[in-house]
Amino acid sequence: MIEVRDLKVCYAGRTVADVPELDVGAGECVAIVGESGSGKSTTLLALLGLTDGADVSGHIRVCGVDVLTAPPRELRAIRGARAALVLQSPQAALSPATRLGVLMRRALRLHGRDDGAAAMARAMEAVLLDPAILRRYPHEVSGGQAQRFAIALAIALGAEVILADEPTSALDVTVQAEVVGVLRRLRAERDLALLLVSHDLALVSTIADRVLVMKDGAVVESGPAARVLAEPAHPYTRELLEALP
Amino acid sequence: MLRHLARRLGQALLVVAGVVVLTFAVMRVVPGDPAVAFAGPKATPEQLAAARERFGLDDPLPAQLLAYVRDLVTGDWGISLRTRQPVRDDLALAFPASLELVGAALLLAIAVGIPLGVLAARYKTKFPDFGVRLGSMLAVSVPVFWLALALQTLFAGALGWFPVAGEYDARLDTTSPLTLWTNITAVDALITGNWPILTSTLHHLVLPALVVAAYPAGVIAQMTRAALIEEAGQDHARMGRALGFGETSVLTRFALRPALNPVLSLIALVFAYALVNGFLVEAVFNWPGLGRYAAESIRSLDTPAIAGVTLLVALVYVLVNLVVDLLQGLVDPRVRVR
Amino acid sequence: MTHDAPPLRRSLPRLLPDRFAAFGAVLIVLVVLAAVLAPWLAPYPLDEVRPLERLRPPSAEHWFGTDQVGRDVLTRILYGGRTSLFIAAAVLAVSALAGVTLGVVAGYAGGRLRDVIMRVTDVFLAFPALLLSLALAVVLQPGVNTVILAIAVTWWPWYTRLSASVAASIATRPYVDAARCLGVPAPLIILRHVLPNSLTPVLVQLSLDAGGVILTAAALSYLGLGAQEPTAEWGLMVQQGQTLFTTNWWVVAFPGLAILLTAFAFNVLGEGLRGALDPRRVR
Numbered sequence: 001m002i003e004v005r006d007l008k009v010c011y012a013g014r015t016v017a018d019v020p021e022l023d024v025g026a027g028e029c030v031a032i033v034g035e036s037g038s039g040k041s042t043t044l045l046a047l048l049g050l051t052d053g054a055d056v057s058g059h060i061r062v063c064g065v066d067v068l069t070a071p072p073r074e075l076r077a078i079r080g081a082r083a084a085l086v087l088q089s090p091q092a093a094l095s096p097a098t099r100l101g102v103l104m105r106r107a108l109r110l111h112g113r114d115d116g117a118a119a120m121a122r123a124m125e126a127v128l129l130d131p132a133i134l135r136r137y138p139h140e141v142s143g144g145q146a147q148r149f150a151i152a153l154a155i156a157l158g159a160e161v162i163l164a165d166e167p168t169s170a171l172d173v174t175v176q177a178e179v180v181g182v183l184r185r186l187r188a189e190r191d192l193a194l195l196l197v198s199h200d201l202a203l204v205s206t207i208a209d210r211v212l213v214m215k216d217g218a219v220v221e222s223g224p225a226a227r228v229l230a231e232p233a234h235p236y237t238r239e240l241l242e243a244l245p
Numbered sequence: 246m247l248r249h250l251a252r253r254l255g256q257a258l259l260v261v262a263g264v265v266v267l268t269f270a271v272m273r274v275v276p277g278d279p280a281v282a283f284a285g286p287k288a289t290p291e292q293l294a295a296a297r298e299r300f301g302l303d304d305p306l307p308a309q310l311l312a313y314v315r316d317l318v319t320g321d322w323g324i325s326l327r328t329r330q331p332v333r334d335d336l337a338l339a340f341p342a343s344l345e346l347v348g349a350a351l352l353l354a355i356a357v358g359i360p361l362g363v364l365a366a367r368y369k370t371k372f373p374d375f376g377v378r379l380g381s382m383l384a385v386s387v388p389v390f391w392l393a394l395a396l397q398t399l400f401a402g403a404l405g406w407f408p409v410a411g412e413y414d415a416r417l418d419t420t421s422p423l424t425l426w427t428n429i430t431a432v433d434a435l436i437t438g439n440w441p442i443l444t445s446t447l448h449h450l451v452l453p454a455l456v457v458a459a460y461p462a463g464v465i466a467q468m469t470r471a472a473l474i475e476e477a478g479q480d481h482a483r484m485g486r487a488l489g490f491g492e493t494s495v496l497t498r499f500a501l502r503p504a505l506n507p508v509l510s511l512i513a514l515v516f517a518y519a520l521v522n523g524f525l526v527e528a529v530f531n532w533p534g535l536g537r538y539a540a541e542s543i544r545s546l547d548t549p550a551i552a553g554v555t556l557l558v559a560l561v562y563v564l565v566n567l568v569v570d571l572l573q574g575l576v577d578p579r580v581r582v583r
Numbered sequence: 584m585t586h587d588a589p590p591l592r593r594s595l596p597r598l599l600p601d602r603f604a605a606f607g608a609v610l611i612v613l614v615v616l617a618a619v620l621a622p623w624l625a626p627y628p629l630d631e632v633r634p635l636e637r638l639r640p641p642s643a644e645h646w647f648g649t650d651q652v653g654r655d656v657l658t659r660i661l662y663g664g665r666t667s668l669f670i671a672a673a674v675l676a677v678s679a680l681a682g683v684t685l686g687v688v689a690g691y692a693g694g695r696l697r698d699v700i701m702r703v704t705d706v707f708l709a710f711p712a713l714l715l716s717l718a719l720a721v722v723l724q725p726g727v728n729t730v731i732l733a734i735a736v737t738w739w740p741w742y743t744r745l746s747a748s749v750a751a752s753i754a755t756r757p758y759v760d761a762a763r764c765l766g767v768p769a770p771l772i773i774l775r776h777v778l779p780n781s782l783t784p785v786l787v788q789l790s791l792d793a794g795g796v797i798l799t800a801a802a803l804s805y806l807g808l809g810a811q812e813p814t815a816e817w818g819l820m821v822q823q824g825q826t827l828f829t830t831n832w833w834v835v836a837f838p839g840l841a842i843l844l845t846a847f848a849f850n851v852l853g854e855g856l857r858g859a860l861d862p863r864r865v866r
Contacts, residue, residue: 037474045483048486048487050483050486050487072491076489076490076491077489079486079487079488079489080487080488080489080490081489084487084488085483085484085487085488087480087483087484087487088480089480091479092479092481093481093483093484093486093502094481094484094504095481095482095484095499095502096481096503097499097502097503098498098499098502106498107488107489107490110489110494111488111489138481150484153488157488168393172464187246194368256702256705259705259706260705260706260709261700262701262710263702263703263705263706263709264709265711266706267707267710268718269777270724271715271718271719271722272718273695304661310589312645340786378603382847382850382851383843383847385794385850386794386798386843386846386847386848386850387843388801388818388821388839388842388843389800389802389844390801390802390805390818390821391805391838391839391840391842391843393836394825394828394835394839395828395835395836395839398828398829398832402828402829403829467854469745490817521713522713523716524713524714524717524804525805525806528806529825539717540806543717543721543806543808544807546721548721548722551717551718551721552718554714555710555714555715557719558710558714559709559710559714560803562709562710563709566709
């Protein structure tokens with residue numbers, strides 16, 4: 001579902017992300033780990049062509065669309081509908097003046113999906129949310145609810161890929177578990193491809209099949225999650241692991 | 246919350262007290278002898294003494310100030326030297342006309358400024374952005390009195406599309422007399438269904454309102470642009486894009502409403518500025534508002550009238566500021582945007 | 584204002600790409616040059632009256648035409664620039680000096696002194712600038728000095744409010760705390776640390792305000808409360824020619840354009856400076 005070769009993202013001549021290879025297949029979960037500023041979030045945004053003002057080179061295919069050369073209309077058609085983004089701070093990612101239901105209905109209509117109340121309720125129930133929450137504003141829901149709503153959006157739109165940028169780091173521990181549980185279950189049920197950006201190695205070890213370790217914009221190590229986390233080859237990965245409680 | 250309210254009210258009262266003292270200082274202490282102003286330069290010593298007696302000018306200054314405050318509170322804002330009417334009555338007639346002009350101008354400024362700001366933000370650093378920035382910069386830099394003269398000469402004089410001056414055709418007072426409720430002509434004409442006067446007033450309003458609107462429209466366009474660009478960089482705008490919405494939808498359907506918050510508080514602040522800017526425009530278009538009243542009072546050195554206008558506008562200004570402040574304090578601007 | 588505004592000189596390189604600001608700076612240089620060099624640039628002596636050449640339209644001899652008593656309009660506009668720029672410079676110098684002094688003291692001292700200063704500031708801020716200037720200009724003798732005094736009285740509080748907030752945030756910085764603990768006297772701390780850091784936002788504000796002062800001064804003169812004959816002043820020129828707009832447009836149009844251009848130049852530069860100095864700058 002995601003295919004990246006020789007991706008380079010530069011801001012004002014400085015390379016902030018350099019990813020030689022990254023593939024995520026259906027039903028697979030790949031995690032990019034590293035400290036903040038290591039270029040992992042930028043990589044994620046580049047996959048949807050959302051890096052404003054950056055020079056992006058290389059080759060990116062998401063859901064069969066060549067992101068760097070596709071016309072804007074085609075790119076917009078896959079955004080949300082086929083490849084969904086889940087951002088770190090759940091409430092900031094929702095427009096403060098728009099009720100959740102209004103946002104969902106607009107998005108469904110935009111992509112020509114069923115925007116009936118029943119379809120919306122089904123998506124909400126898939127992430128264990130009360131459909132009544134659709135009547136609320138972002139500041140009236142909890143962080144965990146907002147994050148699950150973002151996933152519900154992806155479900156309602158029928159996304160095949162979820163790109164999640166630190167989906168749990170702004171949440172309490174118990175709420176984190178809820179969100180991770182939902183992600184894991186959906187991945188199994190719907191064969192979703194999941195690309196996860198996180199600095200939380202504990203989370204990564206429970207969900208990811210493969211891991212990319214990034215430092216200062218470069219990939220320093222990659223491989224199956226079990227191997228990378230058990231026998232880290234790069235000193236930086238060891239450092240990250242040692243930082244775990 | 247109540248404490249915040251009490252605090253702000255207390256501060257506002259303090260400011261009002263200061264405003265009264267300052268007005269008193271400017272009007273009674275600075276000009277030397279107000280008795281001369283009242284009795285005229287050719288007054289005999291006896292007349293001068295009578296004037297001094299009448300205004301309590303021989304009392305110590307604090308006593309005079311106290312008397313001034315007492316008069317103000319009891320509704321005695323003095324007698325105009327020019328119209329020989331109570332200043333309060335003059336103001337009650339002139340202020341609504343100014344409100345009418347400024348209100349119309351602000352509506353116009355909002356209707357023009359916000360869409361232009363959106364346009365500029367949408368095409369940031371492109372030609373429309375450049376055009377809007379240039380235009381809004383010109384709008385805030387143009388001397389209003391000159392713009393008023395230019396538009397009057399061109400559209401009322403040379404082309405004859407609009408009336409040159411006045412609030413409405415005075416002949417209508419005999420054919421379809423207006424019943425006064427609010428003293429705001431357009432509003433009174435509307436609620437009493439007086440269509441001839443309403444259309445005539447609106448026709449007369451166009452040019453002066455355009456001139457008064459120039460500055461607020463420029464400021465609103467700039468502010469809308471800046472606030473929108475800031476909102477467009479937020480996570481929720483990014484989320485909108487990630488959901489497949491185009492840039493225009495992201496701006497108008499998601500970013501605009503949160504961005505309007507700072508714009509709305511700006512509008513309240515621009516109100517007072519527009520009111521005073523309107524003074525110059527009123528003088529040019531002979532609009533029967535505070536500005537014309539002030540200009541005529543200035544010409545005849547009518548200190549009580551000038552003090553009244555100053556005080557009234559300052560009070561309005563304090564009030565508007567207080568309301569804006571309380572609104573912002575009451576609600577988290579980030580969250581409460583229903 | 585909670586952030587540290589970057590020092591001016593470090594921001595200058597960032598300023599250059601902003602074509603808007605550069606444009607404003609060039610305009611200002613031109614306006615200032617025209618005003619300073621007026622005696623050499625002006626085609627005619629300032630007060631030369633030629634009754635036989637009244638109200639001549641723009642021509643090769645009189646680029647901007649002549650006015651109602653036969654004076655060259657271009658000459659008076661060039662000299663008028665001196666009046667306007669002098670008023671703006673004087674007003675801004677007086678109000679910045681008074682305002683920043685009070686503001687820095689209020690912000691650094693805090694407590695009751697700050698409250699008193701800020702409440703007084705609030706009172707002055709409650710008067711729209713043009714209005715209080717109007718009232719003052721009425722009670723004083725009309726003239727350039729009155730205009731300067733009247734506008735300065737309404738302008739200083741802005742600088743007090745601005746520098747007080749900057750100073751208050753700087754007064755809590757560790758290095759200021761350290762200096763205080765070392766026993767450095769307060770005036771010295773203010774001079775060394777608080778004042779220099781307050782200057783950048785004040786400079787930006789000065790540039791933004793120059794346009795407003797020029798417009799206010801022109802408005803006062805237009806109302807007959809400012810500069811008087813025979814001083815060349817743009818607002819006054821508009822007022823004297825206003826009845827002639829239909830028949831002899833150049834008498835009114837050019838002085839107005841001069842005001843517009845000058846205010847515009849300052850506003851553009853101020854906006855550009857503010858953008859360049861704002862860390863949250865959106866390009």
